[in-house]
Amino acid sequence: MAALGMRRPRANAAARSDKRAEWMLGALAVGVLALIALMVVTVAIKAWPSFSHNGLAWFGSGAEPDASMRAMRENMPLPGHSIYYFRAWPLLWGTIVTTIPAVLIALVVSTFSAVFLTEFAPDAVRRVVEPVVRLLAGVPSIVYGLVGFVALAPWIEHNFISNARKQSVIQVVQLNGNNLSTGAVILAVMILPIMVAITMNALAVVPSSWKEGSAALGVNRWRTIWRVSLRTARPAIVAGMILATARALGEAVMLDLVAGSRDFNANPLDGTTFLFEPVRPLAATIFQESGGLNIGVLSHTLYAIAAVLLVSATMLSFAGWAAKRSMSRYGVT
């Protein structure tokens, strides 16, 4: 344009307005970026005193977290320790012991459901089942908690926790329907829709020539799915698992109602009774103790727990995003 010697005032004005728009939108986007960076930094700053007083032993075991937090609330440090004393292992163990079984159950059920919805379902059935599975994703966690507390917990208590079982651990803890199994099962139902959606997307883009080639070799439909489709969708299933774990880590309300809300260190050496012991995961702890956020020392501890959650959720999100991106290399998604 410049070579032709033409000068168009309107074009310059348009270019200026484009530049303005670009800067404004860019500023907004970078503003969100700054907000998130601010969030990480402030949570870390508020959490630092708790970590600096406890060191790496923060993650270990010692006095019960409830006792430490009560000491902080009443400003009466536990004998022989500072007011910041806190050992989070029962909470970490509670998180592990509800999240991992939930993800495993969800993995199996979601894979079979996704295979059904993409391969085996007749059209009419698929049109009904798909929205219903999506509905499960939208149910609020408080409703899951209420249903679990009032319906599932008594059923489990009635059928699985006999008096003999209760007596066997009565000195240490009281067993009832709110335990880690109930929590894990409902958590699995909550994270299923995420995994089903991701797996369905991945199964839908498996090249049909691969499936047809397998059928031409005489392989029946299930074996084709198992050997060809699911194997191609494996990165997606892994990504789904990672995202579902991130979701499960953040679940506070439902687990607070249903998983026992006692910071008990569930003991695998108890055999099957281990499955029915109450636990309290990290997020549920923050939720339950949220009344104490204006007390200095307690708030530092709660922010420390939040920092741990933030770091793990961030790492999982990035891992899931990286897994999804590596899938695009193969032309899937």
Added chain:
Amino acid sequence: MATAQLAPSSPGPSTPIARPGRESTAAWPLLDRLCFWLCWAAALGLCAIAVAIVLYMFVKGVGFLKLSMLTQSPKPSLLQKQSGGFSDPLVGTFVITAIGTALAVPIGTAIAVWLSEHARPRWAARAVESALEMLAGVPSVVLALFGLLAFSQGFLGFLSESSAAGHVTGTSFLTAGITMGVLALPLVVAANYEALSLLPARLREASHALGKTRLTTIRHVLLPSIRPATATGAVLGMGRIIGDTAIITILLGGAINNEPAGGFLGLLRGTGATLTSYVYYQSPAGEGNSHEKAFAAAFVLLLIVLMLNAIVTQISSDRPLVRRGMWRAMEWDLPWTR
């Protein structure tokens, strides 16, 4: 085993005749047939769980739900069964959702437009994408804690109440609403960005060829084309906001009545309740002892969520029950333009 799979089974006198069309599973090995039935069982089991939850809430909630509950405020009383309703929490839910969506939808759409149209400099675009992915994975309790920290600062005290000693509480409808907006942001951005990236390049090229600026193209060509996706993102965000309890408990206080602060925009700066926190406090785990009201409120909550889900399904379906007129994306893929 391998050779048996490769050779097609010929129908003999005892094997069932396979019909043309779908492969019959009758001739499969037992393990494969078991897996086939497991697929059916898994999917139908999921359906059964969803239906069971809805039915259970219906049965438990409808018995206690009276129209008066929707219009009366919660009243403290010894006769918990007969007293009061949950009009305050209902209003609270509405206010929080309105504030959160009003924040999330414009900002989210703008960010999605920037990511898909400009996205320069490259490092900024990558950083914003990563930040949104991270935000999508952050637990809502952590977001609530950060919100409390941020809004307790002195200079943001106008958003909530301050005690007599000048200590900012940081809990109000405004603060909770803003935090909810941040919560819903990734959903809105994802929905819009995905739709924008699926738009064909010829739309933008045609608009530029006509001499339109970038901004005009965005406003008059691109955004109208993605209306269904924008609506879907907004409704998904609303669903997430309505269902969240942790942020409400931490940022809106533990009241079951709406308590406006005095002065301008009193309701927004005061504390209150929403359906989710009301259900939590009335449930057996909270302080109230009235399961019935908890169930009634939870049933209303579930109904609202079901309605939102139905709206999302309708927006993105090919056979809507209602003619959508201007809500349909403009039909750029007309057969004769291809």
